[in-house]
Amino acid sequence: MSPSVDTAQAPVLEVSGLTVEFPGVRALDGVDLDIRAGEVHALVGENGAGKSTLLKVLGGVYTPSAGTVRLRGEVYAPRRPSDAHAHGIAVIYQEFTLFPDLTVAENVYAGREPHSRWSRGIRYGQMRAGCRELFGILGVNIDPDARVADLSVSEQQLVEIAKALGADGQVIVMDEPTAALSKEEVERLLDVVRRLRDEGRSVVYVSHRLEEVFAVADRATILRDGRLVRTLAIAATDEDKLVRLMVGRDIDSVFHREAVAEGRVVLRLDSVSAGRHLRDVSLDVRAGEVVGIGGVAGAGQAELTQAVFGALPLRAGHMELDGQRFAPSTPADALAAGVGFLHEDRKHAGILPDLSVRQNLTVTVLDRLRHGFARLLSRQAEERTYTEYGSRLRVRATGPEQLISELSGGNQQKVLLARALAPGGRVLVLNEPTRGVDIGAKAEIHALINELTAAGAAVIMVSSDLPELLGTSDRVVVLSRGRVVGVLEGQDRTEENVVVCATTGRRIGVAA
Amino acid sequence: MTSDTALPPAPGAQAPAPTTETQRRWARQHSIGTLWETWGITAVLVVLLAASPLLSSDFLTVANLQSVLRESAYLGIVAAAMTLAVMNGTFDLSVGGQLALVSVTTLMGYAAGGTGLAALVAVLTGMVCGAVNGALVTAMRVPPFVATLGMLFVFRGVAYVLTQDGPKTLPYSEIGSPFVKIGGLNIAGIPLPFLIMLACYGAVWVLLRRTATGRRIVAFGSSPEAARFCGISVHRIRMLIFVVIGVSVGIAALTYISRVWTADGSAQDGFELRVIAAVVLGGTSLKGGKGTLIGTFSAVLLVGVLNDLLVSRGVDASYQRVVLGCVLITALAIDGLRTRFAAPGSFARMLPRRRREAPAP
Numbered sequence: 001m002s003p004s005v006d007t008a009q010a011p012v013l014e015v016s017g018l019t020v021e022f023p024g025v026r027a028l029d030g031v032d033l034d035i036r037a038g039e040v041h042a043l044v045g046e047n048g049a050g051k052s053t054l055l056k057v058l059g060g061v062y063t064p065s066a067g068t069v070r071l072r073g074e075v076y077a078p079r080r081p082s083d084a085h086a087h088g089i090a091v092i093y094q095e096f097t098l099f100p101d102l103t104v105a106e107n108v109y110a111g112r113e114p115h116s117r118w119s120r121g122i123r124y125g126q127m128r129a130g131c132r133e134l135f136g137i138l139g140v141n142i143d144p145d146a147r148v149a150d151l152s153v154s155e156q157q158l159v160e161i162a163k164a165l166g167a168d169g170q171v172i173v174m175d176e177p178t179a180a181l182s183k184e185e186v187e188r189l190l191d192v193v194r195r196l197r198d199e200g201r202s203v204v205y206v207s208h209r210l211e212e213v214f215a216v217a218d219r220a221t222i223l224r225d226g227r228l229v230r231t232l233a234i235a236a237t238d239e240d241k242l243v244r245l246m247v248g249r250d251i252d253s254v255f256h257r258e259a260v261a262e263g264r265v266v267l268r269l270d271s272v273s274a275g276r277h278l279r280d281v282s283l284d285v286r287a288g289e290v291v292g293i294g295g296v297a298g299a300g301q302a303e304l305t306q307a308v309f310g311a312l313p314l315r316a317g318h319m320e321l322d323g324q325r326f327a328p329s330t331p332a333d334a335l336a337a338g339v340g341f342l343h344e345d346r347k348h349a350g351i352l353p354d355l356s357v358r359q360n361l362t363v364t365v366l367d368r369l370r371h372g373f374a375r376l377l378s379r380q381a382e383e384r385t386y387t388e389y390g391s392r393l394r395v396r397a398t399g400p401e402q403l404i405s406e407l408s409g410g411n412q413q414k415v416l417l418a419r420a421l422a423p424g425g426r427v428l429v430l431n432e433p434t435r436g437v438d439i440g441a442k443a444e445i446h447a448l449i450n451e452l453t454a455a456g457a458a459v460i461m462v463s464s465d466l467p468e469l470l471g472t473s474d475r476v477v478v479l480s481r482g483r484v485v486g487v488l489e490g491q492d493r494t495e496e497n498v499v500v501c502a503t504t505g506r507r508i509g510v511a512a
Numbered sequence: 513m514t515s516d517t518a519l520p521p522a523p524g525a526q527a528p529a530p531t532t533e534t535q536r537r538w539a540r541q542h543s544i545g546t547l548w549e550t551w552g553i554t555a556v557l558v559v560l561l562a563a564s565p566l567l568s569s570d571f572l573t574v575a576n577l578q579s580v581l582r583e584s585a586y587l588g589i590v591a592a593a594m595t596l597a598v599m600n601g602t603f604d605l606s607v608g609g610q611l612a613l614v615s616v617t618t619l620m621g622y623a624a625g626g627t628g629l630a631a632l633v634a635v636l637t638g639m640v641c642g643a644v645n646g647a648l649v650t651a652m653r654v655p656p657f658v659a660t661l662g663m664l665f666v667f668r669g670v671a672y673v674l675t676q677d678g679p680k681t682l683p684y685s686e687i688g689s690p691f692v693k694i695g696g697l698n699i700a701g702i703p704l705p706f707l708i709m710l711a712c713y714g715a716v717w718v719l720l721r722r723t724a725t726g727r728r729i730v731a732f733g734s735s736p737e738a739a740r741f742c743g744i745s746v747h748r749i750r751m752l753i754f755v756v757i758g759v760s761v762g763i764a765a766l767t768y769i770s771r772v773w774t775a776d777g778s779a780q781d782g783f784e785l786r787v788i789a790a791v792v793l794g795g796t797s798l799k800g801g802k803g804t805l806i807g808t809f810s811a812v813l814l815v816g817v818l819n820d821l822l823v824s825r826g827v828d829a830s831y832q833r834v835v836l837g838c839v840l841i842t843a844l845a846i847d848g849l850r851t852r853f854a855a856p857g858s859f860a861r862m863l864p865r866r867r868r869e870a871p872a873p
Contacts, residue, residue: 311741332743343741350741354734354801363731363742366724376722419742 012037012202013058013076013089013171018067020053027053029226030067035171040193040203042217042234044210045246049223049438051206055175058204059091060084071171090164091173096156098163100149105131107148108163134162137199138192153297154185161192165201172196173204176436178212182297182464183499190216208436209465210239222246246439263287266458267308267326267427272317275303277482280317285427290449290459292473294466295502300482301462302344305429308460309341310334321427335364337427340420344431344462350416351404358386358400360415365422389418394444410441417445425452430461434468446472466495480505549795549802553843554810560817568824576820578703582695582771584816585705586611586764587783588809591790592709592716593760595808597753598791599720601733601800602649604757605660608783609667610641614765615775616671619680627691635762641667642758646751656750664784672777679776682769695770705767712760717805725752733800789836790815793843814839 011034020028028050035041043051056062057069060078069076071087078084084091098107105127106113114123114130131144140158148156157177164172174193178186193216196203207213213220214234222229222245229245267285272278278300285291293301306312308319310328319326321337328334331341343349352360362369362382369381386400393414397407404412413433420428433449434442449472453459463469469476476493478486478501486501487509488494501508564571571577590607597603614637621633641663648659674680686692697704720726729749732739736746769775794811796803818839819832827835 309741330743330745331741332745335743341741343738345737348735349737352731352734352738352742352801355731359727359731363727363739363744366727370724375724376718377724377727 010073011035012072014070015054016068016070018054018057018064018069020050020057020062021065027226028057028064031223031226031228033221033228033231035202035204037170037202038197038200039218040197040205040216042213042220043204043206043223044208044213044220044242045223045229049246050226051223052175053226054223055091055093055173055204055206058084058089058171058173059093085167088168088170089173090167090169090171091175092157092160092164092177093175096160098148098156098159101147103145103147104142104151104159105144107159108134108144108166110163112167130166131162134166137165137195138162139195140188140192152185154181154189157181157189158192161196165196165199169201171202171204173206175206176208177205178207178209183466184296184503186212208438210242213242214239243439262289263456263458266322267460268320269308270317270319272304272307272319273315274307274312275300275315278303278307279482281479281482281484282317283477283484285458285460287456287458288453289475290453290461290473292469292476293460293462293479294464294469294476294486294498295479297464299479299502301479302431303482304479305341305431305460305462308334308427308429309339311341335423338424339427339429340364340423340425342416342420342428342430342433344435346409346412346416346436351412353403353405355404356401357390357395357397357404357407357415358382360404361386361389361418361422364419385422389421390415392421393418393448408438410437413437413445414441417448421452425455425457428452428457428459430459432463432465433461434463434465442468466498469498470495478502478508484510486510548846550804550807552846553794553807553814557810557814557817560814560821564817564821567821571821571824574701576824578698578701580813580816580820581706582703582767583820584812585703585709586768587786587790587815588709588812589712589764589767590757590760590783590787591794591808591812592712592805593753593757594787594791595794595796595803595805596716596720596726596729596756598788598796598798599733599800599803600729600749600753601736602656602750602753603660603788603791603798604645604754605657605784605788606641606645606663606667607757607761607787608780608785609664609669609671610638610758610761611765611768611783612671612775612777612779613641613667613674614638614762615769615779616674616680616777618765618769619682619775620674622682622686622691623680627689627694630691631694631766634766635759638758638760638762638765639755640758641761642755643751645758646754649754650747650751668777671775671779675776679774681775682773691770693770694766695768705771708763708767712763713805713809716756719756720805725749729753730801733802735801786815786836789840793840 013035015031015033018028018031018033019026031050031054033054043054045051053062057064060081060083063079071089076087078087099110102110105124108131109127114126115121116123128144135142135158138158138161142151142155142158148159151159161172177189181189190212193203193205205213205217217234219231219233220237220242221231222242224246263286265284266287269281269283272281281300281304283291293304295301303312307314310331310333313329314327326337328337328339334341352363355363362385365385366377369377369385371378371381383400390400395414395418396411404415407415417433420430430449434445437445446468449459449461461469461473463472470493476486476488476498477484478488478498480502485505485507486497488497488501489509492509497508500506590611594604594607614634617637618630618634622630645660645663648654648663649656652659682691693704695705699707720729728739728744731742732744732746732749739746768780790811791803791808792798793814794804794807794809796807815836818835822832822835823829
């Protein structure tokens with residue numbers, strides 16, 4: 001997008017013929033790549049395309065089995081993450097490497113604190129001033145004395161970036177930096193990325209969200225199955241073309257929500273208040289309907305879904321399921337009533353990492369799988385459940401006994417969806433069902449939601465991905481500061497309306 | 513390894529020229545790491561047993577083997593129950609105090625009403641101790657580490673209080689009593705305490721592998737946060753675990769006290785740490801979620817055999833602790849090195865590579 005990119009410029013970082021092999025898998029296969037100074041270079045591809053592997057080679061986590069990386073012409077072969085730091089390459093992973101109990105300034109200067117020559121005492125004043133200067137460059141305002149644990153995720157990310165900048169990082173690599181950010185936070189981050197570019201730094205930007213790639217990147221490199229597909233200038237391409245190159249086939253990127261005849265009300269929330277800020281929410285979900293929940297991050301989506309699932313007690317109001325009073329005091333109650341739940345944090349609150357795919361899938365319905373006098377678990381019943389739901393979701397695993405932690409993110413998500421379906425699939429509460437999932441799996445998950453509602457399921461779906469929110473739901477309920485500010489149906493269901501309700505709190509479709 | 517399918521290798525899987533697709537698939541799915549996790553300590557035990565005649569000429573005698581099994585039983589019984597706790601991501605530090613207290617009350621029960629009452633008192637005292645721990649952890653929300661550390665002192669203290677007038681003992685005149693048989697009887701040459709221990713491992717195995725509760729115990733240990741959203745109530749599970757441990761101490765105390773005949777508050781000092789050491793030595797991860805009963809079982813026997821060999825070599829008893837500590841640390845050091853072999857397919861890498869068909873990912 002930036003016209004200032006000089007194509008004749010020598011690359012800062014040059015990757016050639018990079019191959020990384022794991023037992024049985026070639027994660028990267030002869031990939032070439034060049035990163036120039038002052039450019040934002042997007043790295044795109046489906047899950048399993050090799051993006052993370054490439055990042056980990058740059059970050060000194062993996063050692064390639066063939067190929068070379070040159071940094072300003074010199075061979076760069078990091079053996080450990082600290083080598084990458086020493087060479088001015090900063091990789092910002094999705095899991096941050098900050099010390100939560102230290103201050104912002106202490107984190108930014110971790111390991112290279114300025115200290116007095118005589119007393120060896122740390123010069124806090126200098127650290128603070130340095131932090132302010134770095135945040136000035138980034139155009140953000142964060143208190144250098146704040147404890148990192150008290151910051152929001154997006155602020156923590158900015159601290160990571162400031163740390164990289166402060167350590168004179170010339171190449172800054174960001175892995176899915178916007179996965180957990182709200183729309184404004186994304187804007188701010190993209191702004192920071194542009195500023196880094198204008199400072200002459202190189203940014204390698206990995207994201208599933210193509211609109212961000214188009215908003216910020218100068219060039220994009222597409223990987224597929226560990227191989228380089230192509231590197232092209234963003235100005236010379238469009239989303240459709242990029243998607244085609246990523247998947248190697250045409251995928252209709254517009255979701256199709258098949259209209260379903262409206263059924264009776266399955267789940268009713270009446271003036272429900274819960275948690276710290278969910279207040280006075282009333283909502284009907286009908287059989288065969290998908291109600292999308294939108295809003296900026298932390299507007300009460302998590303509280304709403306957890307209250308329905310019995311994981312958060314109601315402070316006021318009540319709920320009805322099939323016209324009967326529904327007051328689950330634990331998730332076990334909700335599961336027994338046939339409510340399935342998908343948590344937005346797959347890694348920490350979704351998968352049971354040491355358990356097999358089968359065990360992960362059946363864990364919500366164990367009571368149903370017991371037999372005989374001693375009520376022991378029936379292996380056959382478990383395997384039947386796995387076959388029934390696992391095949392429906394096209395889970396790709398070597399078998400029911402594979403550890404779930406060995407699967408790709410998309411396949412883990414399918415197992416967790418199967419787990420949510422197993423209790424009966426009448427009411428499904430899905431948080432970010434396609435977060436961090438590749439395009440192929442995403443389409444499969446959307447198709448599944450259509451299929452389920454066609455069979456009469458009532459679905460509540462929280463999504464921070466606007467096209468998904470609008471494309472897969474019949475009705476969008478927008479939350480702002482814990483209250484319903486918008487109920488968007490029919491022609492009101494537009495991206496602009498969602499954004500307006502979510503960010504300004506202006507009401508659409510609800511009485512004031 | 514929580515999967516219950518880790519079968520031992522088909523003979524020939526590690527041979528230089530594997531032929532069948534089954535063997536290839538097996539080699540792809542298994543790794544040296546996962547195999548070590550399940551069978552490593554058992555292999556060490558087998559090697560030690562095979563080498564034992566070199567170390568001590570009278571180790572492999574019937575009487576000596578019986579004595580090793582008898583000596584190992586009480587530790588092994590509690591270790592089985594402790595494996596449940598560790599797989600759940602917790603542990604019980606109070607079992608040493610429980611063992612002393614149960615031993616004292618059991619002897620008091622015997623004095624009052626004979627063998628039947630003694631057995632009843634043992635199991636009941638253990639159950640109550642476990643329930644107290646469970647209540648502290650679930651109802652009072654005291655972290656298990658603190659709750660059981662506190663109760664370690666309390667249980668032992670109560671045992672001291674009960675024996676202020678001197679240790680409780682079984683009079684010599686009771687030598688013919690059925691109570692003494694619990695610890696001393698051999699059935700078909702196998703000591704009864706060891707048979708009881710086997711039964712306890714069987715029962716815990718069924719609980720862990722074949723019941724919904726067992727699955728929930730492991731699931732919670734693997735990820736407490738995820739388990740919450742799977743409808744698993746940690747309180748019910750933890751209460752059960754502590755009561756099971758208490759009962760196991762009750763049973764263990766019967767096999768122990770019916771052999772040593774005397775107990776006061778100082779009985780079996782440091783027992784809790786030996787139990788946890790055996791569980792960890794058996795490959796169960798202190799982080800929870802991962803572990804095997806066979807590992808604990810083999811670790812208990814390994815410790816018993818080692819101690820016996822040391823004694824028969826005339827090594828002073830004080831050194832036994834040093835050796836146990838070193839074995840534990842060595843095992844965990846190997847565990848650290850092992851992670852590099854934990855990737856699935858480490859066997860596949862050993863197989864001769866065919867150029868044309870690379871194994872599917």
